Amino acid sequence: MSSAEASHVVRGRAWVFGDDISTDLLxxxxxxxxxLQERVRHTLEAVxxxxxxxxxxxxxxxxxxxxxxxxxxxxxxxxxxxxGVGCVVAESLARIFLRNAVAIGLPVLVCxxxxxxxxxxxxxxxxxxxxxxxxxxxxxxxxxSPLPPLMREILAAGGMLPLLRRLAAEAAEGRGWVDDLxx
Amino acid sequence: MTMAxxxxxxxxxxxxxxxxxxxxxxxxxxxxxxxxxxxxxSLLRSAGFRRVWDRTRVVAVIDxxxxxxxxxxxxxxxxxxxxxxxxxxxxxxxxxxxxCHQLLPERGxxxxxxxxxxxxxxxxxxGALGAAATGIGTTEMAYVLATGRLWFRVPETIxxxxxxxxxxxxxxxDAILHLAGRIGSDGAQYRALxxxxxxxxxxxVGGRMTVANMAVELxxxxxxxxxxxxxxxxxxxRGVEVLPFGPDPDALYQETLTVDLSDLEPQVALPHAxxxxxxxxxxxxxxxxxxxxxxxxxxxxxxxEEAARYLAGxxxxxxxxxxxxxxxxxxxxxxxxxxxxxxxxLAGALLLPPGCGPCFGGHQGLLAPGERxxxxxxxxxxxxxxxxxxxxxxxxxxxxAASALYGRITDPRTVExxxxxxxx
Numbered sequence: 323m324s325s326a327e328a329s330h331v332v333r334g335r336a337w338v339f340g341d342d343i344s345t346d347l348l349x350x351x352x353x354x355x356x357x358l359q360e361r362v363r364h365t366l367e368a369v370x371x372x373x374x375x376x377x378x379x380x381x382x383x384x385x386x387x388x389x390x391x392x393x394x395x396x397x398x399x400x401x402x403x404x405x406g407v408g409c410v411v412a413e414s415l416a417r418i419f420l421r422n423a424v425a426i427g428l429p430v431l432v433c434x435x436x437x438x439x440x441x442x443x444x445x446x447x448x449x450x451x452x453x454x455x456x457x458x459x460x461x462x463x464x465x466x467s468p469l470p471p472l473m474r475e476i477l478a479a480g481g482m483l484p485l486l487r488r489l490a491a492e493a494a495e496g497r498g499w500v501d502d503l504x505x
Numbered sequence: 506m507t508m509a510x511x512x513x514x515x516x517x518x519x520x521x522x523x524x525x526x527x528x529x530x531x532x533x534x535x536x537x538x539x540x541x542x543x544x545x546x547s548l549l550r551s552a553g554f555r556r557v558w559d560r561t562r563v564v565a566v567i568d569x570x571x572x573x574x575x576x577x578x579x580x581x582x583x584x585x586x587x588x589x590x591x592x593x594x595x596x597x598x599x600x601x602x603x604x605c606h607q608l609l610p611e612r613g614x615x616x617x618x619x620x621x622x623x624x625x626x627x628x629x630x631x632g633a634l635g636a637a638a639t640g641i642g643t644t645e646m647a648y649v650l651a652t653g654r655l656w657f658r659v660p661e662t663i664x665x666x667x668x669x670x671x672x673x674x675x676x677x678x679d680a681i682l683h684l685a686g687r688i689g690s691d692g693a694q695y696r697a698l699x700x701x702x703x704x705x706x707x708x709x710v711g712g713r714m715t716v717a718n719m720a721v722e723l724x725x726x727x728x729x730x731x732x733x734x735x736x737x738x739x740x741x742x743r744g745v746e747v748l749p750f751g752p753d754p755d756a757l758y759q760e761t762l763t764v765d766l767s768d769l770e771p772q773v774a775l776p777h778a779x780x781x782x783x784x785x786x787x788x789x790x791x792x793x794x795x796x797x798x799x800x801x802x803x804x805x806x807x808x809x810e811e812a813a814r815y816l817a818g819x820x821x822x823x824x825x826x827x828x829x830x831x832x833x834x835x836x837x838x839x840x841x842x843x844x845x846x847x848x849x850x851l852a853g854a855l856l857l858p859p860g861c862g863p864c865f866g867g868h869q870g871l872l873a874p875g876e877r878x879x880x881x882x883x884x885x886x887x888x889x890x891x892x893x894x895x896x897x898x899x900x901x902x903x904x905x906a907a908s909a910l911y912g913r914i915t916d917p918r919t920v921e922x923x924x925x926x927x928x929x
Binding site: 345347350351352368369387391392393399414416417418421425470482483485489490491 | 527540541544548551552553554569570577578581623624625626628640641642643644645647648651652656658690691694695724726778865866867868871884886887888889891893
């Protein structure tokens with residue numbers, strides 16, 4: 323893990339959501355093959371119609387359990403990233419959403435208790451290295467579980483695509499096969 | 506080791522693995538479908554790869570938007586066919602052949618002990634044949650197609666023991682809905698479900714696919730059945746010889762749950778969560794605008810046959826639309842030849858081509874605000890099938906057929922089965 327990543331801090335306003343925020347809410351299937359800029363207009367519209375138009379770069383989603391459940395569509399994570407969401411903090415993350423967020427470089431944090439300490443619109447700070455979420459209005463902080471080292475390494479690299487590009491370049495230089503995921 | 510542990514250990518070239526470990530494993534089979542395939546190939550190209558790691562281990566299927574409902578969808582399919590040609594993939598199934606999760610087992614591609622990934626969350630279906638199969642996103646699939654490898658966290662395994670036999674009008678869909686209601690939509694998060702128990706002897710591969718399909722709705726990474734004589738015979742019929750495969754006798758499970766099928770009532774998942782499950786009696790009499798029988802969960806011959814047992818010689822309620830989508834062309838043909846599809850069509854069903862139909866909300870039977878649909882599919886999230894203000898109820902083919910008949914949610918056990926003898 324690089325030191326830059328270890329001190330990775332996100333600051334923004336909180337958007338608070340409930341449990342089971344599904345990929346159909348994040349990126350509805352009826353717009354599945356529409357261009358990204360059209361799809362993101364519908365992100366979370368069924369639960370908060372203001373979200374897509376009012377979310378600002380760096381804002382933090384604070385949600386309940388099983389965030390991102392449902393489809394394997396990476397576009398659910400991509401939609402949040404392209405709207406500028408700085409981090410998703412949830413009591414728990416659905417498995418494929420977690421993988422996809424890491425694979426595209428969208429910071430995520432599992433932090434039970436964060437939702438109880440944050441109200442909609444509160445300024446919050448998320449320190450990904452120490453897994454700490456601080457409500458800057460109240461000063462209250464809670465600590466979650468840091469991502470496993472492998473996921474943090476992929477996030478620090480900017481996702482899986484930069485790893486793949488490096489592999490392709492190494493192959494092209496005839497340096498043979500190097501598995502960046504290590505083991 | 507559990508089945509998940511055995512498969513991941515073998516695929517990672519290790520003697521043994523334990524839950525919680527991270528491994529990099531070789532993938533045996535990778536599947537992409539029309540919603541994501543072109544993105545995957547575009548990512549591959551942009552990363553600098555012009556070939557996949559093994560073109561015989563990649564299956565590409567056009568199943569979600571069939572036939573193309575818009576010019577944009579047609580263009581996606583056109584590009585996908587170009588991608589398939591450019592990367593010289595040998596296993597490509599064009600629009601109308603069927604849903605990926607039906608085709609892979611049907612064509613004999615899924616073998617016990619395989620590690621299989623697909624760009625679809627319901628890839629867990631293939632656990633029905635003893636594979637560790639799971640859904641991944643497009644960027645990870647690009648990594649797999651380039652390298653044949655991916656990282657996995659070895660999951661803890663929950664053992665689910667199935668006992669007893671379901672009563673008439675009760676099926677495997679009811680069993681998995683019941684389990685979803687019992688442990689919740691994240692009750693198996695990051696973990697594997699491994700099924701076992703005396704009920705397996707009477708459970709065909711189709712029923713196992715229904716259950717494994719919905720493992721992901723409980724958060725599970727894999728939903729695995731042991732490959733017993735039922736699975737070995739299924740593959741033998743497809744010209745594939747395999748050995749039985751199961752867990753080690755001393756495998757360690759995080760938890761063991763028992764589901765007694767003989768006690769089970771028909772189950773219904775209420776909007777907008779798969780784990781809001783009630784016995785059908787709790788919601789019987791709610792009027793339904795649409796009934797849907799199909800999907801990778803319940804679009805097989807036995808599902809259509811079960812529906813026909815309630816609908817043959819009768820007619821769908823005038824206030825209800827019944828939509829039927831066979832899971833594959835092979836399913837469609839067999840259901841046609843055996844009189845099942847004709848019976849459903851004569852009962853007023855609207856027939857869709859083999860494919861995903863309206864299940865994922867792309868087209869073909871979307872819902873208006875305030876409408877109510879009962880379907881055999883796997884998800885009822887708000888906005889899943891059109892308007893977020895529509896309501897989706899999930900149930901078995903028997904419950905959906907009985908509901909279509911009366912225009913309201915109906916306990917199939919209260920309906921006399923119709924002319925089953927008409928069916929061949």
